[in-house]
Amino acid sequence: MGANEANESVFDVYRDRVDRPLVRLFRSYGRPEIAWFGLGMAANVVARVASLLPPLVLGVAIDAVFVASDPFTLPVVPDAWLPTTQSSQFQLSAALIFGAFLTTAVFTWIYGIAANVFAHRVMHAVRTDSFERMQRLDMPFFDDKQTGEVMSVLNNDASNLEVFLDDALQNSARLGVMVLGIAALLFYLNAQLAVVTLIAVPAMVLFTLWFMRVVEPIYVAQRASVGDLNTRLENSLGGIQLVKTATTEDYETERVRRASYEYFEQTMQVIKLNYVYRPGMELLAGVSFAATYVVGGVWLFSDAPGPFTGELTVGTFVTFLLMTQRFVTPLAEVSNIIDQYENAKASSERVFGLMDIPVRISDAPGAVELTDPEGRVEYDHVDFAYPENALKAAQQEISGERVLHDIDFVAEPGDTVALVGPTGAGKSTLLKLLLRLYEVDRGEVRVDGHDVRELTLSSLRGAIGYVGQDAYLFDGTVSENIRYGDFDAGDERIEEAARAAEAHEFIRDLPEGYDTRIGERGVKLSGGQQQRLSIARTVLQDPEILILDEATSDVDTETERLIQESLDRLTKERTTFAIAHRLSTVKDADTILVIEDGRITERGTHEGLLDAGGTYATLWGVQAGEVETGSG
Ligand code: ADP
Helix, strand or coil, X not given: CCHHHHHCCHHHHHXXXXXXXXXXXXXXXXXXXXXXXXXXXXXXXXXHHHHHHHHHHHHHHHHHHHCCXXXXXXXCCCHHHCCCCHHHHHHHHHHHHHHHHHHHHHHHHHHHHHHHHHHHHHHHHHHHHHHHHHHCCCHHHHHCCCHHHHHHHHHHHHHHHHHHHHHHHHHHHHHHHHHHHHHHHHHHHHHHHHHHHHCHHHHHHHHHHHHHHHHHHHHHHHHHHHHHHHHHHHHHHHCHHHHHHCCCHHHHHHHHHHXXXXXXXXXXXXXXXXXXXXXXXXXXXXXHHHHHXXXXXXXXXXXXXXXXXXXXXHHHHHHHHHHHCCCHHHHHHHHHHHHHHHHHHHHHHHHHHHHHCCCCCCCCCCCECCCCCCCCEEEEEEEEECXXXXXXXXXXXXXXCEEEEXXXXXXXXXXXXXXXXXXXXXXXXXXXXXXXXXXXXXXXXXXXXXXXXXXXXXXXXXXXXXXXXXXXCCCEEHHHHHHCCCCCCCHHHHHXXXXXXXXXXXXXXXXXXXXXXXXXXXXXXXXXXXXXXXXXXXXXXXXXXXEEECCCCCCCHHHHHHHHHHHHHXXXXXXXXXXXXXXXXXXXXXXXXXXXXXXXXXXXXXXXXXXXXXXXXXXXXHHHHHHHHHHC
C-alpha cells in the first residue's frame, strides 16, 4: 500500500466527518454523569471564592482592629450582625480566615473527587462503547491491519479526553472565577486603585495569546513526532521475529533513536518556551504589584495622587497587594487549557470517527434465528470480490478484482465437501462467505434454505465450527480455552471434548492439568497440541456445520494420526467443508470441488474425478507420488 492510500484511510475519512465532537461527547456520554459534573463545578467555585476571603478579611481586620481607623465591615454581611468590640472582631476575623482555608480545602477535595469520577465514568463508557463498536466492524477493516490505530484510540485518545474532562474543564472554571472574583472584589473595595492593579491583566492576556501562537505549531509537531515514535516502536516490536532473523536490530535501534530524538527536540522547544512564559507572567504580576505599591503607598502617606480621589485604608492596600499574586496561576493555566482542549477535540474526533464507520454486515431487520439446523448448505451462482480497502468497503463500493465466479453447488446434511486447488484459488474465501464474514456480490449462500443474510449472525455462526491452521489460543488456562464460547460448560464436558480431540492425554501431563495457564497465543504448546485444543473447543461447540482449514503442518506422524482420528470423529454426522491437503479427507469426501482461479472447474467423487483424468487426477498423481516417496 502506498503512502497516499494510507493517508486516506477509512479512519481519516470518518474522522473528518465528525461534527462538533466535544458537544457530542457531552451529549452522548456526559449526560448520565451530569450530577457529578455539576457537583464538581459547584465545589470548585465555592473553593475558589473561599480562597479569596483571607486577604479580604485581613484587610478589614487591619483597618478595624490593628490600625483602628475604620469600622469592621464585610461585603454582603449586614453590619448589625458583626461584633462591636475589637477583641471579638479579632476573634471573628481569625475564625473567618481559618474557616476560609478549611472551606477551600474541603471543597477542593470534593471537587477533585467529583471531577475525577465524572471524567473516568465518561471515559469508561466511551472506551467500552468504542471497543464494542470496533469489534463489529467488517472484516475489510481488519484486513487493512488498522488495529494499531484502534489501540491508540482506545488508549491515548481516551487518556487525552480524561485529562480534558478532569483538568481542563475545572481549570477553566477556576480561571473564570478567579479573574471575575478578584476584579469584582477590588472594584468593590476601591475602584480607582483597582484600575491600577488590573492594568497588567490585559498585558498578561496578550502575552498568553502570543505564547499560544508560538507554542501551538510546536505542540502539533510534538504530537506528530510522538505518533511517529509510537508507530516505529509498534512496527519494530510487531516484526520482532523478522528483525531477529534478519539481524537488523541495530538498524531498528537507529530508526527508533532518530524518531525518539525528534520527539526530544520538539519537547525541549516546548519546555524552553514554557520557561520564558512562566517567569514572564510572574514579572507582569510583579509590575502590577509594584504599580499598586507605588500608587497606594503615595496615597497612604501623603494624599490621593494625580487623578485619584477619596480615601485609601491600610487594610485595603494590603488586600490589593496580596491579590496581585492570585492572577498568575490561573492565567498561566490558559495555555495548558487550550492545548488540552485541542488535544481533546482531536481525540474525540478520532473516537467518534471510529464509531461512525458504517458496519455492513449485521443482523438485517427481521433477521430470523437458525433453529435446530440440519446443515444443508447451498451456493447459488455466487460471485464475490474483496473490497479494495476498508474505506471502499464502508462506502459499499465494490471495485476489487473478482475472486469467485459463479460458485454453485449443494452440500446435503452430513456431507463432506473437499475443496482442492492451487493456493490463492479462492477456497478460503468461499468458506468465509458461508460464515458471512464478507457479503456476496451476486447470488446467494443458503443454510437450510435461508439466505445467510436473513439469519441472525449469532445463530448462523453458532451453527458453524471452524478449525483453522492458525489455532488461536487466548492467554488463560487450558480449560478456559476449551470453554471459550460456551462458558457454562462443566468440567466433565470439557474433559469429554478433550478426549474426543485426543488432547486429554497431553493435558493431563501438563504441570497443572486443565488448570495450566498457557501464554499469550499459546506459545508454550506445540503446534499439534494447539490444534487439538482448538478441535476440543469445536467439539464442545457441537456445530452442525464444520469448516476445516487443514494444516499442511509440520507435526510428526503420530500427532498427525491423533489429529486425524479426532477430526474423523468430529466430521461424522456433520456437514463438513474441508480445504483438504490430507489425501484421506479428499478420497472419502462425498463431493470434491476443484477450485481454480475462483471457479469450480471439476466436481465429483474421488473415483469419478480420477476417471475423468483432469486437474484433480494430475494433482492426485503428484500428491500420491509425494506420499510414496515421503514414506518410502
Ligand atoms: P486459497 O484459500 O485457495 O488459497 P484465498 O481464498 O485465500 O485462496 O484467496 C483467493 C484470492 O483472494 C487471492 O488472490 C488472495 O490474494 C485474495 N484475498 C484473500 N484474502 C483477502 C483479503 N482479506 N482481502 C483481499 N484479498 C484477499
